[in-house]
Amino acid sequence: MPRGLLAEEIEDSPAGVNNFTIVAATVNGSGSQTANTTLLRALFKMGIPVSGKNIFPSNIQGLPTWFSIRLSKDGFIARRETSEIIVAMNRQTVAEDIANVPAGGVVIYPSEWKLNEDRTDITYYSLPVMQMAKDSGASTDLRPYVANMVYVGALAELLGIDVDEIKSALMEHFHGKQKPVDLNFGVVQAAIDYTRNNITKRDNFRVERMDKTAGKIMINGNSAGALGACFGGFTVAAWYPITPSTSLIDALTDYASELRKDPETGEPTYAIVQAEDEIAAIGMVTGAGWAGARAMTSTSGPGLSLMTEYAGLAYFTEVPAVIWDIMRMGPSTGLPTRVAQGDVLMTYYLGHGDTRHVILFPSSMEEAFECGWHSFDLAERLQTPVFVLSDLDLGMNLWMSEPFAYPDKPMDRGKVLSAEDLDRLGGFNRYEDVDGDGIGYRTVPGTDHPLAAYFTRGSGHNKYAQYTERADEWEDNLKRLARKFEYARTIVPKPVVDMVAGAEIGVIAYGSTDPGVVEARAMLAAKGVKTSYLRLRALPTTAEFNEFVTRHPHLYVVENNLDGQMHKILQTEAPAQAASMKSITKCDGLPLTGRWIARSIIQAEQEW
Amino acid sequence: MAIQEPPSAPTNLIGLTRNDYKGRPSTLCKGCGHDSISARIISVAYDLSLKPTQVIKVSGIGCSSKTPAYFLNQSHGFNGLHGRMPSMATGATLANHTLKAIGVSGDGDTGSIGIGQFVHMVRRNVPMVYIVENNGVYGLTKGQFSATADEGQKLKYAGVNELPPIDVCLEALVADCGFVARSFAGDPRQVETLLKAALSHRGTAVLDIVSPCVSFNDHEDSTKSYAWGKSHEEVVTDFSFIPFREEITVDYEEGEAVDVDMHDGSKLRLRKLDNDYDPTDKYAAMRLLEEAHQKQEFITGLLYVNENRPSLPELERLPETPLSFLGEEKVRPSREVLDKLMRDMM
Numbered sequence: 001m002p003r004g005l006l007a008e009e010i011e012d013s014p015a016g017v018n019n020f021t022i023v024a025a026t027v028n029g030s031g032s033q034t035a036n037t038t039l040l041r042a043l044f045k046m047g048i049p050v051s052g053k054n055i056f057p058s059n060i061q062g063l064p065t066w067f068s069i070r071l072s073k074d075g076f077i078a079r080r081e082t083s084e085i086i087v088a089m090n091r092q093t094v095a096e097d098i099a100n101v102p103a104g105g106v107v108i109y110p111s112e113w114k115l116n117e118d119r120t121d122i123t124y125y126s127l128p129v130m131q132m133a134k135d136s137g138a139s140t141d142l143r144p145y146v147a148n149m150v151y152v153g154a155l156a157e158l159l160g161i162d163v164d165e166i167k168s169a170l171m172e173h174f175h176g177k178q179k180p181v182d183l184n185f186g187v188v189q190a191a192i193d194y195t196r197n198n199i200t201k202r203d204n205f206r207v208e209r210m211d212k213t214a215g216k217i218m219i220n221g222n223s224a225g226a227l228g229a230c231f232g233g234f235t236v237a238a239w240y241p242i243t244p245s246t247s248l249i250d251a252l253t254d255y256a257s258e259l260r261k262d263p264e265t266g267e268p269t270y271a272i273v274q275a276e277d278e279i280a281a282i283g284m285v286t287g288a289g290w291a292g293a294r295a296m297t298s299t300s301g302p303g304l305s306l307m308t309e310y311a312g313l314a315y316f317t318e319v320p321a322v323i324w325d326i327m328r329m330g331p332s333t334g335l336p337t338r339v340a341q342g343d344v345l346m347t348y349y350l351g352h353g354d355t356r357h358v359i360l361f362p363s364s365m366e367e368a369f370e371c372g373w374h375s376f377d378l379a380e381r382l383q384t385p386v387f388v389l390s391d392l393d394l395g396m397n398l399w400m401s402e403p404f405a406y407p408d409k410p411m412d413r414g415k416v417l418s419a420e421d422l423d424r425l426g427g428f429n430r431y432e433d434v435d436g437d438g439i440g441y442r443t444v445p446g447t448d449h450p451l452a453a454y455f456t457r458g459s460g461h462n463k464y465a466q467y468t469e470r471a472d473e474w475e476d477n478l479k480r481l482a483r484k485f486e487y488a489r490t491i492v493p494k495p496v497v498d499m500v501a502g503a504e505i506g507v508i509a510y511g512s513t514d515p516g517v518v519e520a521r522a523m524l525a526a527k528g529v530k531t532s533y534l535r536l537r538a539l540p541t542t543a544e545f546n547e548f549v550t551r552h553p554h555l556y557v558v559e560n561n562l563d564g565q566m567h568k569i570l571q572t573e574a575p576a577q578a579a580s581m582k583s584i585t586k587c588d589g590l591p592l593t594g595r596w597i598a599r600s601i602i603q604a605e606q607e608w
Numbered sequence: 609m610a611i612q613e614p615p616s617a618p619t620n621l622i623g624l625t626r627n628d629y630k631g632r633p634s635t636l637c638k639g640c641g642h643d644s645i646s647a648r649i650i651s652v653a654y655d656l657s658l659k660p661t662q663v664i665k666v667s668g669i670g671c672s673s674k675t676p677a678y679f680l681n682q683s684h685g686f687n688g689l690h691g692r693m694p695s696m697a698t699g700a701t702l703a704n705h706t707l708k709a710i711g712v713s714g715d716g717d718t719g720s721i722g723i724g725q726f727v728h729m730v731r732r733n734v735p736m737v738y739i740v741e742n743n744g745v746y747g748l749t750k751g752q753f754s755a756t757a758d759e760g761q762k763l764k765y766a767g768v769n770e771l772p773p774i775d776v777c778l779e780a781l782v783a784d785c786g787f788v789a790r791s792f793a794g795d796p797r798q799v800e801t802l803l804k805a806a807l808s809h810r811g812t813a814v815l816d817i818v819s820p821c822v823s824f825n826d827h828e829d830s831t832k833s834y835a836w837g838k839s840h841e842e843v844v845t846d847f848s849f850i851p852f853r854e855e856i857t858v859d860y861e862e863g864e865a866v867d868v869d870m871h872d873g874s875k876l877r878l879r880k881l882d883n884d885y886d887p888t889d890k891y892a893a894m895r896l897l898e899e900a901h902q903k904q905e906f907i908t909g910l911l912y913v914n915e916n917r918p919s920l921p922e923l924e925r926l927p928e929t930p931l932s933f934l935g936e937e938k939v940r941p942s943r944e945v946l947d948k949l950m951r952d953m954m
Binding site: 215216217218219227230231232233234235236238259260262265267268269270271273275276277279280281282283284285286287288289290291292293294295309310313317373403404406407410411443444445446447448449450452453454455456457458459466467 | 683702930936943
């Protein structure tokens, strides 16, 4: 690292054309989502890299919500700490919202508020939002919703957003229903006209068409994961509502009803059951997996705690299952609508006795889709619960993505014996390690052969699946499970590694912190600081991880929790390098920013 | 694992001997009511010519929950979590709705830790026979009261029970169960007839079988003892079971018997007793149970039957082929489908 470099020298790239952030500060439940996604999609269709992050409350109506849209000509999609343009639509937070605007920024607000425009270093624009909503002809109950379209129109005119793209985004949002499209677009057009006739542009922000999003899609991670599960041949899903995982099952229900009907009979080739709690949800998944289904559930931290006992049983009885955890802040209610990577340690060891689980960490929409189907292959191959740790940022925000790739291999149902196999083999021992990978052969209930049955139990069992309390048999079984875990290392997704020649610093991250790390590395590189990067896609770690940590004397594990949960796990995975690993963490409910990560690394470099 | 038979052993309709339905030797206490119920299951499965490979045995935790290992060796079994067998059974029957599921639970497993899952299983009408081997006491942990223990009951270490019992049959009725019966492990004929009928039921069939615990709760004044059961059992319904494949040979005079058509084509021929009890009347069943509770009566028999409510797999409109046996071509949409979806999103 260059000598004397200070953390404060790391700054966001200067705002300019196609390079700034807009925040719409609204009231929850006022329908601003339509306006925000319309803007996001219109900018995306103009070829400008965008990312949208919804900072919303755990509330149906009334509490403040902020939706930020970042435009980045260079393609960075992490959260930024500063927002140059604020659309102030929430009276309660307007003072604070304006105070947060950086010098040179812009505030757009309803002129009916008659604000004192007392900051001289920013530009104020006001429009008669309430009046325009009224003039739209919308019924009284719809007015607060269409009012949000006023800022869409104002921004379109002020920034130069293509009006046709706004119209087609509205068409997409309302699934082509002409009436709401006309109503909303009418307000957008009125706001454009008003702005053109009454407002003189006094700021430097504008957008220009680019070609950086052609062929890409926009989607959220919960939808991507659900779609992946549909292509992964899920057959049973059991779940209990919990934010922020509920929308994964909602999406699964929607997609499956279209994609997973038997073409001949029209019957669903799946069952989705809303359970009475998470214990029952995982119980159903375990029973279904045991009986041969590709079974999954989706939950968040508190739900995962309730699933502990069954997850441990499934691990020990070797039943395949897929468990999604869309992580959020804190225990109990915590902050259910804010992001964290807080369940890593708990999930890795979930259960009682000696338990370690296979975990997948998607970092993008493509990976969320891939986890959707690949998790079933791993679960059935390894005969164990496989966890997918996503989070609120990945799950519920809209992300740009390459189109999803079709599964590149046929479904792997693992070691399942048919009646014909049993005829040929003359029987089998359920928990015998025939192949040396720690994985026994199983049969599915209903297999029509007198030698098919075996007894599944959480209590001590030997390789014949018989009850045992013998010390040697218990120990043998545990050792076989440990062998299976070592085998898992060789088949879980490998990390994505960017090894930079001459770099002493190795950054390790996973999940939704990836965009922040990507931007942080670019910021550091601009200051002459070389970094390598390993992005974990799974636990347990693989050989690539060991190579990476051996080659970098300064390792930083970046994560969105306070305790450095992955850092702790990685120190035990590579104890010889434990002293080279430093933990860089933040846990405030928001996605990590590139600037914060880069500054933290520089700061930490000074403390070796 | 196949058991060698003497050549002369009699076989049932599918060519299996009684031995083919046995399990491993029981490890329960000598004289335990649960072993007698296991023997009934073996006997009924043989008599009905059930295909063992098409049966699953599921249980929770406790003495009763150990018993699936002691019958039907050729059936898959899953000894799950305490009180959480219903959810596991729900998943298993969704994965393969063509299997006959036999669940064995106890009064603690159902009435205490598992009451929530029990109620929701019944509410969903999961197709299975759910047997509660009810002895009013925790055996494996050596003699604590369970939630079905009657008021005023005494146990050596636990003292006197001052709480009212949970009546598993009443709970089942309230959750709209379509087959509710109570029996006594000391009444093998009735247990067998009820089991046969239960196996023909469309959804969840609940059998609450008082099954004395010889080690902790078989003393003279226990309402869950052999002696109490033998002297107090009052049969409120009597019926014969006519499997779907058998012709009806004996006709009854009008008014002497009522037939109930079971979902699988079998029939229950209910004979009139002098109590005028009608097991198709849910309110009568509730009244009967409440009154029996007030008077400390031990009523047994088929308390309620109703074949009208669809089971969970029926509600889910599951295909004929079990979900667990659907091939990749049925459960993975094509590449073209994904490509079109992606184009639509661009």
